[in-house]
Amino acid sequence: MHDPHVLLRVISKFLIPIIALFALYVQFHGDYGPGGGFQAGVILAASVILYALIFGLDAAKKAFPPSWVRIGMTIGVLLYGGTGVVTWLLGGEYLNYSVLAHEASHGQHYGILAVELGVLVTVTTVMIAIFYAFGSRQPETDERDW
């Protein structure tokens, strides 16, 4: 079996988990260093997109099914909006996280964690959705076409 891209495959197989892990680091370390939901979402999407570039779109769709994309897009927005509704129900203003815990700053921590998670889910799935939508139109490209 002769595979001209064996180096690419081996190295990306090694790198993709690290990229995904780095996305989680960026997500949960966003309170302390640069980063947050947007950046983490794009990095996480980039790991899936890299997988699709190297191993093909069908393999990527098996690893990250399009149904997740559809559901994830909505769940992210609902998570963000829902955090606001919860603060509403607890007696605060919309998206005023201070009421989420006894101590105001702890409530802020929880609130920021929740909305950043919503941003992460939406950004990741939307990026992958756009990639799937464009990439699926021309699933196979001959190398000489470039």
Added chain:
Amino acid sequence: MAVSLNASSVAIPTIALDIGLMALLVVVAFAIVRMRSLFAIVMLQGVYSLVCAAWFVSLDAVDVAFTEAAVGAGVSTVLMLAAMLLADRKSEPVPMKRQWGPLLIVLIAGAAMILAVGDMPNYGAANSPANSYVGMDYIARTAEDIDIPNVVTAVLASYRGYDTFGETVVIFSAGLGVLLLLGLNGNAGRWRAKPNGHRVFRPSAPAAAVSKTSDETKPNETKKRRGRPRKSKASTPDGGDK
């Protein structure tokens, strides 16, 4: 603290770095304008974003640099490549007489911007709008209100939570728009773009076959496609699906 002290003590090399990066941006921009191969242009746009990100780091805007590197140099380059596959690989040269109008617009817009530079505050000036009103308030109150070290996250997620919610909804609607227009599977197989840009529509494709998920039809279809000569490929799979 340590970062800002460092920056002031090595001010001259930083300025040289800034100017060098901006010069690099101009060079890349001219290369993009003069190039005809779309693949090279998309790659150079990625390079442009990466240089931008490096410049943002030198301006101490690490969060923005992070975003620019991930979005501009990473994902959008790939998306542009995917979109490029559906179009011509090379752009036609534009005749000279059609270039005067755009040139005039660019010159006027550029002159307006250079005119506006005089009204801008100096870089890092203490009384600039960014450093005087509500921004200082956020920096002063974050430690007490929210108790996290990264003020950017505090502003983004808490003080300006409504704005960020709006941004999330914008991203959501962008994804929704693409899905409504193209479908998650890109209407796979209904039409294929050829490398030289001539689109080939399959006239026989019924609308119902398009909406089927790929998981149900793929194994069948691919087998048939492989088994048959290239010419009949366009019309047979939907016949088989029915």
